[in-house]
Amino acid sequence: xxxxxxxxxxxxxxxxxxxxxxxxxxxxxxxxxxxxxxxxxxxxxxxxxxxxxxxxxxxxxxxxxxxxxxxxxxxxxxxxxxxxxxxxxxxxxxxxxxxxxxxxxxxxxxxxxxxxxxxxxxxxxxxxxxxxxxxxxxxxxxxxxxxxxxxxx
Amino acid sequence: xxxxxxxxxxxxxxxxxxxxxxxxxxxxxxxxxxxxxxxxxxxxxxxxxxxxxxxxxxxxxxxxxxxxxxxxxxxxxxxxx
Numbered sequence: 001x002x003x004x005x006x007x008x009x010x011x012x013x014x015x016x017x018x019x020x021x022x023x024x025x026x027x028x029x030x031x032x033x034x035x036x037x038x039x040x041x042x043x044x045x046x047x048x049x050x051x052x053x054x055x056x057x058x059x060x061x062x063x064x065x066x067x068x069x070x071x072x073x074x075x076x077x078x079x080x081x082x083x084x085x086x087x088x089x090x091x092x093x094x095x096x097x098x099x100x101x102x103x104x105x106x107x108x109x110x111x112x113x114x115x116x117x118x119x120x121x122x123x124x125x126x127x128x129x130x131x132x133x134x135x136x137x138x139x140x141x142x143x144x145x146x147x148x149x150x151x152x153x
Numbered sequence: 154x155x156x157x158x159x160x161x162x163x164x165x166x167x168x169x170x171x172x173x174x175x176x177x178x179x180x181x182x183x184x185x186x187x188x189x190x191x192x193x194x195x196x197x198x199x200x201x202x203x204x205x206x207x208x209x210x211x212x213x214x215x216x217x218x219x220x221x222x223x224x225x226x227x228x229x230x231x232x233x234x
Contacts, residue, residue: 049161051160054207054226057210079234090234114234115233116231116233118231119160119207120233121162121164121231121232122233134232135203135230135233139233
């Protein structure tokens with residue numbers, strides 16, 4: 001349960017097994033693993049930074065909101081920071097609930113918030129070129145699904 | 154003393170520091186003006202659209218009040234996880 005931000009590689013399969021063993025009386029477990037994509041650059045390095053303390057608290061807030069909205073029995077977020085290469089897991093999200101729909105939706109909700117609201121900053125390096133990644137409009141549209149469709153403000 | 158931090162692209166330009174809060178500074182905006190006073194690159198970078206600011210790790214407005222002991226973080230647009 002809860003959030004871990006780590007600068008060392010993690011194994012999403014281990015994380016899923018650990019999560020499943022602590023979900024209580026759940027009938028559904030959903031997990032999502034995000035990987036670093038090469039995007040055509042074989043030597044790509046991705047460096048992710050966060051604001052220690054603030055980032056964890058923001059994610060705890062998304063987890064608590066998802067827990068209440070979908071009556072989850074458990075949720076888990078693991079997020080890498082520091083330097084990564086293509087193929088490495090960058091994020092793991094898992095949710096558990098009595099029935100599948102709630103777990104699917106809550107995992108989607110957590111990912112949308114991680115992608116657009118959580119204090120993370122990304123830098124890509126390839127060869128000698130380094131550039132900061134700007135927020136994507138699509139992520140804001142994804143995030144808006146949870147407020148517009150559902151009548152929240 | 155206050156602590157000033159920079160995140161994202163702003164961290165390429167601003168250098169985090171701890172210093173005594175000058176008496177005339179009572180808001181984030183006043184602090185930003187003070188920090189950019191002799192540094193045009195930082196002044197432009199801090200004023201960039203889409204930047205966020207946190208006071209003691211809570212997202213705040215640029216006109217939010219600050220006081221001695223606060224930690225103020227200037228953040229470039231969040232790029233997401």
